[in-house]
Amino acid sequence: MQQPKKLTKKEKFQQSHEVAKSTSSIKVDKKVSWLWVYLTIALAVFVLYGNTLSNGYVLDDFSVIKENNIVNQGTKNLGQIFKTSYRAGYLNVNDGLYRPLSLAMFAVEWSLSPDNPSLGHFINLIIYIFCGIILFKLLQKLLPQLHHFVIVGAVLLFIAHPIHTEVVGNVKSRDELLCFLFSFLSIHFILKYIDESKSYLLVFSSISLFIAFLAKESAILTIPILFIMIWYFKKEAMSKFIGIATSVVVPFLIYMLIRKSVLDSFAGIQSVTLIDNPIGAQTNFGLKLMGSMQVIGEYMQLFVLPHPLVYDYSYNSFPLENGINLPIIVGIIIVLSMIAAIFITYKKHPIISFSLLFIFAGLSLYTNIFFTIGAAKAERFTFLASVGFCILLSYLIAKFLKSDVYQSNNNPVKSKNYFFVLGAIMLLYSVKTISRNFDWKDNITLYTHDVDLNPISAKTHYYLGNELIKKIADEEKDSIKRLAYLKKGIEEVRKSVAIFPEYSDGHTQIGVGFFKMNNMDSAAVYFNKGLQYNPNNSVALSNLGAYYFNKGRYAEAIDIYDKTLRLNPRFIDAMVNLGSCYGASGKFNDAVIWFSKAYELDPSNKKAITFLAITYQNMKQPDKAAFYQNLLK
Numbered sequence: 001m002q003q004p005k006k007l008t009k010k011e012k013f014q015q016s017h018e019v020a021k022s023t024s025s026i027k028v029d030k031k032v033s034w035l036w037v038y039l040t041i042a043l044a045v046f047v048l049y050g051n052t053l054s055n056g057y058v059l060d061d062f063s064v065i066k067e068n069n070i071v072n073q074g075t076k077n078l079g080q081i082f083k084t085s086y087r088a089g090y091l092n093v094n095d096g097l098y099r100p101l102s103l104a105m106f107a108v109e110w111s112l113s114p115d116n117p118s119l120g121h122f123i124n125l126i127i128y129i130f131c132g133i134i135l136f137k138l139l140q141k142l143l144p145q146l147h148h149f150v151i152v153g154a155v156l157l158f159i160a161h162p163i164h165t166e167v168v169g170n171v172k173s174r175d176e177l178l179c180f181l182f183s184f185l186s187i188h189f190i191l192k193y194i195d196e197s198k199s200y201l202l203v204f205s206s207i208s209l210f211i212a213f214l215a216k217e218s219a220i221l222t223i224p225i226l227f228i229m230i231w232y233f234k235k236e237a238m239s240k241f242i243g244i245a246t247s248v249v250v251p252f253l254i255y256m257l258i259r260k261s262v263l264d265s266f267a268g269i270q271s272v273t274l275i276d277n278p279i280g281a282q283t284n285f286g287l288k289l290m291g292s293m294q295v296i297g298e299y300m301q302l303f304v305l306p307h308p309l310v311y312d313y314s315y316n317s318f319p320l321e322n323g324i325n326l327p328i329i330v331g332i333i334i335v336l337s338m339i340a341a342i343f344i345t346y347k348k349h350p351i352i353s354f355s356l357l358f359i360f361a362g363l364s365l366y367t368n369i370f371f372t373i374g375a376a377k378a379e380r381f382t383f384l385a386s387v388g389f390c391i392l393l394s395y396l397i398a399k400f401l402k403s404d405v406y407q408s409n410n411n412p413v414k415s416k417n418y419f420f421v422l423g424a425i426m427l428l429y430s431v432k433t434i435s436r437n438f439d440w441k442d443n444i445t446l447y448t449h450d451v452d453l454n455p456i457s458a459k460t461h462y463y464l465g466n467e468l469i470k471k472i473a474d475e476e477k478d479s480i481k482r483l484a485y486l487k488k489g490i491e492e493v494r495k496s497v498a499i500f501p502e503y504s505d506g507h508t509q510i511g512v513g514f515f516k517m518n519n520m521d522s523a524a525v526y527f528n529k530g531l532q533y534n535p536n537n538s539v540a541l542s543n544l545g546a547y548y549f550n551k552g553r554y555a556e557a558i559d560i561y562d563k564t565l566r567l568n569p570r571f572i573d574a575m576v577n578l579g580s581c582y583g584a585s586g587k588f589n590d591a592v593i594w595f596s597k598a599y600e601l602d603p604s605n606k607k608a609i610t611f612l613a614i615t616y617q618n619m620k621q622p623d624k625a626a627f628y629q630n631l632l633k
Helices: 009-021 034-054 061-066 071-081 100-112 117-142 148-160 162-169 171-196 200-215 217-233 235-263 285-304 326-344 350-366 385-400 415-439 443-450 458-475 479-499 504-516 520-533 538-550 554-567 572-584 588-601 606-618 622-631
Strands: none
Touching: 034 117, 034 148, 034 162, 034 415, 061 071, 061 100, 061 117, 061 171, 071 100, 100 117, 100 171, 100 200, 117 148, 117 162, 117 171, 148 385, 148 415, 162 171, 162 415, 171 200, 171 217, 171 235, 200 217, 200 235, 217 235, 217 350, 285 326, 285 350, 285 385, 326 350, 350 385, 385 415, 415 443, 443 458, 458 479, 458 504, 479 504, 504 520, 504 538, 520 538, 538 554, 538 572, 554 572, 572 588, 572 606, 588 606, 606 622
């Protein structure tokens, strides 16, 4: 009896693809209900991230939400959010970023429930659930030849991966979640258009992509990733290239025009400091390239073994000036191996080749090779690229178990063995994810925990010291404990400037610590040292002005604050301090001018309101004084 011809891997893949295409959609296994898949995704998200609901605002949440005087005025500032840069309400300057969508959501949430991080965390979880669902639906469309178990496994690995804890657990990272959701929704509509040829789907795709751009600029990665998908699995769509290309280029151009009108440039602010990005700030391309290889290698290591996870990788996390070292060598080997694997597996194992190329595409914006960004490395930068890794891992588990991963085969994936291995990995990921979420409880918890994980970073010490000096010490009522916190804070910031001696903000913060200890002369030394390394450091200037004010040298303080406000015309603290100088000098009309400007920019600023009430009382205008006193109630 003649035996049936054994198919090659390439023929098997093509046959599977044709079988899947022959139906209008994926034929659902009778034993599988996609509703249960969606519910499983939702349950997994709440099991893994439910403990974030009790967490507070952490890290960038303060500059984007809690201390952002545009956002925390609620819905009345929605129009202003779409007309200003990302941190205009905090830095009061153009920061070169335009991401109004998440800010608008935060403003609405603040109006509904002011200063409530739990609401922000809850909404992050809901969006993360939808990210998982749209990823599942997209993979169904893109890879109909793959067995359902492989696709479900990839999505569950994505949901559970601990490297996502920063994105999901940090409310500010709503921009990442929204960008991912609407970018993949855009691709999903295009894949449907390829199958169904309905033009309205391109319109839906364009709208979704435009929304993704409003969430974060990294939506630009949607374009190369889309065409990588088409090249590998939808080559027949090349006949529809013009329509598809138009649907992604048009929203990009519209976004860039809006961005240009808001930021006064297409690129935004491109200055990168060595302290923030020790790779991007390199002028030697060879050193920059080596650093980038090391970062890609470390990302791949974190995909496989997500430990340790750290919120900061600033100077001197990458001591590139020391030349070639082991981490760089490992990174180069990993990158070259991945590139070789892309070509080697292209024909026989296209899923492997595609997944590796997807990882490169997802990381391309964050390598500092093609574009210089604000940080050398961050776990949130891996959010998109991790999709490629999770597809790859799910596929390799099935292949390792010698299971056929394609729908057309009569013998489906050996689900028990597959899910046993998948479950073991998921368990390890889940333990790490849940435990890491506790680290994001609040600033002091995160900073205290992570400083030991990355002790060579100047900023891990700076942030811990800054939190001890500015918040923990201020909240401590016991004078002895307060003094101990201030000393500990100064000690931490000293470690920071020991790593990076030219760190202007570090020297300034040491000065703040001494100022709060009433050691004014030492404070002035460090304020001036901060200005020595950065003469335009408006915070150092403002603090120096406070030193002169406390010394009763009001004229000198006024000169300092005038200079501060020329550097940063929207610096609210400097306005309040300048008003105080005029008030202490008996120049009440001038004091009212500056207190009023501060109040106008930030109506919730209690210092401005209090001083307006006091000043009007001193001016014998009780009605106006009473008005501001009532605002404090």
